[in-house]
Amino acid sequence: xxxxxxxxxxxxxxxxxxxxxxxxxxxxxxxxxxxxxxxxxxxxxxxxxxxxxxxxxxxxxxxxxxxxxxxxxxxxxxxxxxxxxxxxxxxxxxxxxxxxxxxxxxxxxxxxxxxxxxxxxxxxxxxxxxxxxxxxxxxxxxxxxxxxxxxxxxxxxxxxxxxxxxxxxxxxxxxxxxxxxxxxxxxxxxxxxxxxxxxxxxxxxxxxxxxx
Ligand SMILES: C[S@@+](CC[C@H](N)C(=O)[O-])C[C@H]1O[C@@H](n2cnc3c(N)ncnc32)[C@H](O)[C@@H]1O
Numbered sequence: 403x404x405x406x407x408x409x410x411x412x413x414x415x416x417x418x419x420x421x422x423x424x425x426x427x428x429x430x431x432x433x434x435x436x437x438x439x440x441x442x443x444x445x446x447x448x449x450x451x452x453x454x455x456x457x458x459x460x461x462x463x464x465x466x467x468x469x470x471x472x473x474x475x476x477x478x479x480x481x482x483x484x485x486x487x488x489x490x491x492x493x494x495x496x497x498x499x500x501x502x503x504x505x506x507x508x509x510x511x512x513x514x515x516x517x518x519x520x521x522x523x524x525x526x527x528x529x530x531x532x533x534x535x536x537x538x539x540x541x542x543x544x545x546x547x548x549x550x551x552x553x554x555x556x557x558x559x560x561x562x563x564x565x566x567x568x569x570x571x572x573x574x575x576x577x578x579x580x581x582x583x584x585x586x587x588x589x590x591x592x593x594x595x596x597x598x599x600x601x602x603x604x605x606x607x608x609x610x611x612x613x614x
């Protein structure tokens with residue numbers, strides 16, 4: 403199943419940026435900046451973006467940590483990482499590295515990151531993998547660090563809400579709708595000071611928690 407999903411994302415990587423460009427109402431990357439702003443990252447920090455895809459988030463984290471810091475973008479799809487590498491090289495970012503790996507088996511030492519982010523991918527991790535990923539996030543972070551997740555908020559318009567649930571079903575399976583109702587409880591089980599913000603426009607939310 404894991405390799406099937408990886409193959410799907412390898413194929414998807416060829417169209418991903420184009421599709422996001424067409425659907426996104428965020429050509430200037432304001433939403434991703436809002437995610438980075440909530441991490442509390444400072445110059446010199448090390449930060450991890452899991453399920454980084456084509457690397458949309460690392461550049462905004464790189465602005466926060468500066469030349470003395472480091473941002474790692476992790477993804478299990480080689481195709482997605484190739485696109486991310488092109489983006490990082492075009493932008494001449496020296497403080498960003500890409501690692502192929504799984505969110506549920508992070509290939510890093512304990513306690514090295516000051517923040518972990520996950521943008522539009524957490525719903526795609528199925529039940530057990532999601533729990534394992536949360537355990538791993540806590541392991542690789544310093545205590546007091548933040549985990550911030552950005553996802554679509556459930557659309558208010560009924561027709562769009564229907565499409566949203568179809569997407570969740572395809573990507574995250576039958577239990578993802580239940581997860582949607584329980585996500586704050588899940589965060590509270592793993593993190594303290596859990597906070598949910600709806601970003602301007604109303605379609606996107608960021609949920610952050612502090613690693614105990
Ligand atoms: C919808 S894309 C989101 C990409 C990016 N974060 C963004 O905001 O554009 C989901 C990404 O999660 C990755 N992914 C899914 N499951 C994963 C796992 N278990 N470990 C690592 N990456 C995973 C996929 O390869 C894909 O690149």
